[in-house]
Amino acid sequence: MNKDHPEVKFGKTGILIINLGTPDSTSWLDIRKYLKEFLSDRRVIEVNPIVWQIILNLFILTFRPSKTAHAYKQIWRKDTNESPLLYYTKKQSSELSKKISDEKTIVEFAMRYGNPSIKSKLIELQKNGCENLIVLPLYPQYASATTATVCDEVYRTLMKMRWQPSLQIIPHYESEPLYIDALVNSINKKINEINWKPDLILSSYHGIPKSYFDKGDPYHCYCHKTTRLLKEKFSEIEIKTSFQSRFGPQEWLTPYTDKTIESLPSEGVKNLLVICPGFASDCVETLEEINIQARESFIDKGGKNFDLIPCLNDNSDHIKLFEKLVKKYL
Numbered sequence: 001m002n003k004d005h006p007e008v009k010f011g012k013t014g015i016l017i018i019n020l021g022t023p024d025s026t027s028w029l030d031i032r033k034y035l036k037e038f039l040s041d042r043r044v045i046e047v048n049p050i051v052w053q054i055i056l057n058l059f060i061l062t063f064r065p066s067k068t069a070h071a072y073k074q075i076w077r078k079d080t081n082e083s084p085l086l087y088y089t090k091k092q093s094s095e096l097s098k099k100i101s102d103e104k105t106i107v108e109f110a111m112r113y114g115n116p117s118i119k120s121k122l123i124e125l126q127k128n129g130c131e132n133l134i135v136l137p138l139y140p141q142y143a144s145a146t147t148a149t150v151c152d153e154v155y156r157t158l159m160k161m162r163w164q165p166s167l168q169i170i171p172h173y174e175s176e177p178l179y180i181d182a183l184v185n186s187i188n189k190k191i192n193e194i195n196w197k198p199d200l201i202l203s204s205y206h207g208i209p210k211s212y213f214d215k216g217d218p219y220h221c222y223c224h225k226t227t228r229l230l231k232e233k234f235s236e237i238e239i240k241t242s243f244q245s246r247f248g249p250q251e252w253l254t255p256y257t258d259k260t261i262e263s264l265p266s267e268g269v270k271n272l273l274v275i276c277p278g279f280a281s282d283c284v285e286t287l288e289e290i291n292i293q294a295r296e297s298f299i300d301k302g303g304k305n306f307d308l309i310p311c312l313n314d315n316s317d318h319i320k321l322f323e324k325l326v327k328k329y330l
Contacts, residue, residue, distance in 0.1 A: 140222075
């Protein structure tokens with residue numbers, strides 16, 4: 001080999017776990033930058049792009065960052081100065097690395113929106129000699145606005161690389177037994193911690209516009225499948241499905257979590273547990289939208305006891321699930 005040729009690393013496999021994303025800080029500018037990237041994704045907002053960019057830049061990115069910043073400030077981790085989603089995704093990557101990393105295998109994490117970006121991590125893994133790449137999108141239930149947009153960004157990055165690794169993307173895992181078991185374990189753990197008996201467990205998933213479902217997106221079905229499998233393993237308390245985090249005037253998947261929670265006390269449900277199976281890590285949607293806003297709403301409407309079952313985060317059975325998903329492709 002030519003002595004002037006740069007050293008080329010080779011022969012390794014890169015595992016990249018990818019979460020939704022997070023702003024770098026709670027500052028207005030960082031929140032705006034994050035929202036601009038997120039809301040400019042054509043998979044997320046399926047509106048005429050010219051019209052949407054006018055609405056986005058003139059109105060949404062002028063007014064929404066302040067509201068979003070307020071939400072993030074309430075749940076931001078002061079000890080590590082980062083969002084909970086970033087904190088737990090780092091921990092998941094670290095714990096998975098302890099399970100499967102060796103001299104031939106590298107585990108890393110990235111964010112679809114914000115930092116560290118998918119592009120930066122793919123380039124880093126390739127430079128470190130990863131000729132095989134295994135991507136795990138941290139979305140148990142497939143949706144085009146989540147899993148598919150991760151795939152889009154991975155493909156876009158690879159299209160511009162001179163030397164590409166082989167690629168395998170781990171699909172949705174909404175019915176994987178280890179996933180269902182981990183959720184049931186988290187329910188039992190919370191019930192053992194509280195000193196009251198829930199009348200109902202609300203299984204709240206992130207919503208999508210109903211029009212996406214009408215066009216063939218299978219997400220709605222996967223969410224109901226997860227709840228059904230949960231009920232088969234845990235039948236002591238009734239579990240109902242709802243959908244949260246709707247945005248804009250159009251109809252989204254129903255029933256809406258916020259409306260459901262407001263109405264439950266008048267229907268005799270005074271003691272409520274909420275679980276969010278679609279989120280791999282606690283984040284602004286679980287910690288602020290559910291554990292702060294929804295809690296206040298439930299108590300204001302006459303509810304007595306409310307609690308949120310934490311996401312699976314870096315629980316050992318969650319890491320065991322990731323290990324099984326990844327090892328199929330190693």
